[in-house]
Amino acid sequence: MRAAVLTGYGAPLELTELPDPIPGPGQVVVDIRACGVCGSDLFLQKGGFDSTLPIIPGHEAAGVVSSRGPGVDTVGIGQPVALYYIDHCGTCRICLSGRVNMCLGVRRMGVEFNGAFAERVAIPARSVIPVSEDDDPAAVAVLTDAVATPYHALVQRAGARAGETVVVFGIGGIGANAVQLAAHLGCRVIAVSRSEASLELARRMGAEAAIRTGPDIAERVREAAGPGGPDIIIQTVGSAEVFAQAVASAGIGCRVIAVGATLDPFPVNAMDLIWKEAGLTGSRGFTPQDIRDVLDLQRGGAITTDHLVRNRRPLDQVNDALDDLRAGLVVRSVIEFGSGW
Ligand SMILES: [Zn+2]
Ligand SMILES: [Zn+2]
Structure with missing residues (x-):
């Protein structure tokens, strides 16, 4: 698969060919259709998250489930999904209280494990949220972070x-x-x-x-x-x-x-x-329910994503998208892998 990899802090991402991920137990592989380029990617690139390199960034994504690992029966192949980038155990004290965004064993896609500036991602099945074929993949992608983050801050925290x-x-x-x-x-x-x-x-x-x-x-x-x-x-x-x-x-x-x-x-x-x-x-990230809530708000016309999905680029322009964000020329770009689901 094609992927954009960070191999050194402060360096541009390197476009490269990597083996396709194979879903492990409890995991699915998602064929990525869209991934937003976020300020956190700039923070990661300059070493802010202290990620272990090399890493494929990209954490606000949408795609289609293309294969399932052993034990996965909660989501079907071909299902369009939003990706919840905050992998959580579901069993620790904090997860059981519903605050899965702060799981004691948290691992973040595109920060601690490979993310969605790539054609495919392996992710736990519990971290995908089914969406409708009628949704725009780019809109779903940005809703998972650029909108869910302030929603969590305003509604859950404030x-x-x-x-x-x-x-x-x-x-x-x-x-x-x-x-x-x-x-x-x-x-x-x-x-x-x-x-x-x-x-x-x-x-x-x-x-x-x-x-x-x-x-x-x-x-x-x-x-x-x-x-x-x-x-x-x-x-x-x-x-x-x-x-x-x-x-x-x-x-x-x-x-x-x-x-x-x-x-x-x-x-x-x-x-x-x-x-x-x-x-x-x-206010730290958001929960899967926050994603469902903002999806509903967008589908009902209460909020727009037009200002977030205007700048669409293919994966080989990901460094241009990061430069645009760094220069303050855009509030978001979306990396697209083809059109539609
Ligand atoms: Zn982000
Ligand atoms: Zn947990």
Whole structure:
């Protein structure tokens, strides 16, 4: 099979021919039809996940089950599926509590085992979610991460309710979808970005206010939110400085949700939390149910994936897609393997 492989940190992916994967016990092989190119792939490429190399990246994918290993009877050959990239044991204390995204034995496709910048992937059968032949594979692919991640942050972690004011820091692949999901939930949305093009995207996605960031951003956010300040802040930028700004922007009872990945520490003034009874909490990935929920929202027309699937490229242009993302030219590209299922 054709695959794009990371063999050294900071290096471009190498396009190469590899043996087809063979499904082990409990596994299926999925013929990949589409895979999104995500900011996490850039983080992986520069060594952020400390992955063991070589690795095939690619974690937001859709495809068709083409073979089954011993003991698999839950999904049929030829079934179109979304891939849940977070492999989980299903039996540990955390899995049994339903939080499979934080399984104690977690292994991530495209991070700890080979991912979907390849024609085929071997994956546990419990990690595929059947979808409809009527779904667009590229839309299914991006829903599994670019939309499910902010959905988990907003709905599961922040408990967003209609009428609340939500501030989204960073309008990339995650942030733009946080905006449209919050607007769909009936929240007032304020978007913050350093890019005018991103602010325009946020307005199209339903933001009532879109604010260019700057040194006094916390004051301007609280002013835009009105008395008491914002109820929820979704921080999607991988920057310690922006985390400090997000906490300083918190309103009364605000839930500040950390989504953007950074390894750098940031200062928090305890009084910012105490005086407002504000909370600072993390949001890690999403669960299979979050994927099912966002699929339903997209099928019902409540949310769009058009802005995510506009840039489609074949696998041999995967490095161009990564460059586009790094340069901020796109919020997403999708690698396609042919068209349809
Ligand atoms: Zn991702
Ligand atoms: Zn587990």
